[in-house]
Amino acid sequence: MIIGSVPNFPHGTIDPIPDLAAIAKAKNIGLHVDCCLGGFVVAFAKDHGLELPKFDFTLDGKKQQKYC
Secondary structure (H helix, E strand, C coil): CEEEECCCCCCCCCCCHHHHHHHHHHHCCCEEEECCCCHHHHCCCHHHCCCCCCCCCCCCCCCEEECC
16 A cells, blocks of 8 residues: 655655555555544645645545545
């Protein structure tokens, strides 16, 4: 399983989730995206004019996501 973060703690950077999803799909393994400590903010980023890379289940190869 591959694990990525959106955003990372403590600096708020975002892992390259589309790239990780492509690798996960090519290798037929799971991809988990952790959206803790800021996931509630990034989910609404586009509503406020912020462009972020895809990180949700619209990505082919994505299997899990966690908000805490």
